Amino acid sequence: MATISQSFPRSPADVSQEVTPAARAFSVLDLIGNTPLLEITRLTDGLLRPGVRIFAKLEGFNPGGSVKDRAARKMIELGLARRDLRPGKVILDSTSGNTGIALAMVGAAIGYPVELVMASNVSRERKKIIEAFGAKPIYSDPLEGSDGAIVLCRELIDADPDRYFKPDQYNNEANPLAHFETTGPEIWRQTRGGVTHFLAGIGTSGTIMGTGRYLKSRNPEIKVIAVEPDDAMHGLEGLKHMATSIVPGIYHEQQLDDKIPVSTEDAYEMVYALGQFEGILVGQSSGAAMVAALKLARSLREGTVVTVFADFGEKYLSTNLWIGWQEWRREHLQRLIGKWNVSANATT
């Protein structure tokens, strides 16, 4: 698929535009985006210098339940506009979950069939949601991870190329473009241009690439920082350890100011902490984002740190995320905080 990076708007949207939820919508697609920005206050109480604040963009409020609704809508819109997607075609992609849910939802909303290749060890909830939207799951070997799903998806398309439209979230510039056009401007408006650091986990890298590009177009001083698993062997569903993965075509590491590695255990415990101290139940990638945001924020004298909570946590209740959580106590969080000891070395 041709890239459309050149089509990023030169003049970003008017910041004075206020976000007002639609009183009435004619399609679920119109309800994507304009998610709330929540300041994390209780968890950070006493841990940050007075001029430092952390905000999280709650992408679980999207109708499909995750940040992936944005990219899915944009990729399908552009596919239809270019007639790469047209009646008779099937939407097919490899995805371990949230993009699959988003594509299934969009496909249902516009009346196109959707087939999704995913490793068979994705959570039960995700599989059921995808099926509830009428999409067909195709399972790949769990030992091969998401890269195995990518390879199987390629094989299916090679066998019958005219049958499928592949949004190709890893290489489709519509993915970061969705964030350049929506997530970035929303954060800019919601912080009244005050954001100083933006952090997001990297899976396809669409969120951080597009949002980062927009924010830097408004203020080149804003630092854009990726959050990634600390090792190839990890349990952070949705995130990629870039050094050992198939690198997405949309990923441009030189556009990042820094990367913060997060261990799976720290991220899981942060999920517990966010539930218990903020009243917000999120998935493990959001836990990782919060760990990184807190590490970074504790190294700052002042700043407004914005991160993305990619989804809520209901989809993960049956997963390993919750193994051992009963043993978790507040002192575990204190130990965790002591361990970090402002070690992020991130840009201040």
Place this chain on the structure above:
Amino acid sequence: MAVRVRVPTPLRRFTAGVDEVTAEGDSIKAVLEDLDRRHPGMRERLMDDNGELRRFVNVYLNGDDIRFLNQLSSKVKDGDDISIVPAIAGGR
């Protein structure tokens, strides 16, 4: 006792890219420790400092999740089939 161990992609850098290796031991824990002797670096990816299975690591003994058997103490016998599967699929 020699068993067959299926290795997931993220751990194959320790097995020179091989997806299936042999290890010995009379329990899952012994097998994983032998695996680390043969392929150094495996242990810390699979077990925590207390020697417990890390939360995001699933181990299957002949297709059964060892968390529903006798955890790391689950007994193994010659010819058993062990799979190590991370709890996630990666990507999005």
